[in-house]
Amino acid sequence: MCSRKFFVGGNWKCNGTVDEVKKICCMLNNGEVPCPNHIVKSMLRTDFQVAAQNCWKGKGGAFTGEISAEMLANLHVPWVILGHSERRQLCGETDAIVAEKTAYALDNGLKVCLCVGETLEERERNETGAVVARQTAAVASKICCWANVVIAYEPIWAIGTGKVATPQQAQEVHYNLRKWLDCYVSPHVAMNMRIIYGGSVTAANCKEIGANPDVDGFLVGGASLKEDFIAILNARNYQH
Numbered sequence: 001m002c003s004r005k006f007f008v009g010g011n012w013k014c015n016g017t018v019d020e021v022k023k024i025c026c027m028l029n030n031g032e033v034p035c036p037n038h039i040v041k042s043m044l045r046t047d048f049q050v051a052a053q054n055c056w057k058g059k060g061g062a063f064t065g066e067i068s069a070e071m072l073a074n075l076h077v078p079w080v081i082l083g084h085s086e087r088r089q090l091c092g093e094t095d096a097i098v099a100e101k102t103a104y105a106l107d108n109g110l111k112v113c114l115c116v117g118e119t120l121e122e123r124e125r126n127e128t129g130a131v132v133a134r135q136t137a138a139v140a141s142k143i144c145c146w147a148n149v150v151i152a153y154e155p156i157w158a159i160g161t162g163k164v165a166t167p168q169q170a171q172e173v174h175y176n177l178r179k180w181l182d183c184y185v186s187p188h189v190a191m192n193m194r195i196i197y198g199g200s201v202t203a204a205n206c207k208e209i210g211a212n213p214d215v216d217g218f219l220v221g222g223a224s225l226k227e228d229f230i231a232i233l234n235a236r237n238y239q240h
């Protein structure tokens with residue numbers, strides 16, 4: 001029996017003044033639903049969990065501008081998003097760096113939302129499966145326990161573009177990634193891994209994408225800053 005609990009994350013990215021964040025927290029706290037910093041954590045209902053959007057790849061020290069996994073754990077931030085395409089593309093994070101970060105974060109008690117996904121050119125060359133497998137394999141070579149990992153499939157061409165993957169496209173990639181986990185990690189990990197979709201998810205398209213058997217939730221950018229997010233959180237009707 002599979003016990004994958006529907007998982008929805010809001011990725012606020014580099015957005016939000018204190019007033020804007022207060023407004024979003026208020027919307028969430030009052031929403032009918034089953035972040036990157038300490039302020040957010042103290043403003044939110046305790047049934048929401050906060051994630052950092054990045055962390056340093058190893059032990060803290062002389063790394064100006066970075067935050068370490070130990071610091072996040074110490075602040076009781078339970079989750080960290082790693083390998084987001086914006087970090088990979090804009091900050092030069094390679095598969096190896098993302099894998100190193102994932103291993104270190106897990107070893108230090110954090111849960112990891114690991115992002116993978118292909119560019120438009122890679123999709124057009126039919127390389128989607130290979131890219132997603134390569135990104136996941138890098139992590140698989142560094143970790144043995146996947147219990148505290150959620151994988152977010154985020155096709156880069158769908159992020160912030162309004163060009164959402166079709167439900168079929170999302171299902172196909174998620175299905176193949178689960179098959180890859182089954183072959184190269186273990187059937188147990190494959191069955192229990194939550195594979196969530198990110199890329200132009202809105203209140204209007206979340207139900208159809210979320211109805212697919214291998215789509216276990218969402219990682220939401222733009223729409224997580226708006227009232228839309230409540231509908232997205234409810235895309236699968238309060239699954240517990």
Ligand SMILES: O=C(CO)COP(=O)(O)O
Nearest residue numbers: 011159160199200221222
């Ligand atoms: O990058 C994303 C979530 O991490 C997706 O962003 P959008 O939902 O704005 O397309």
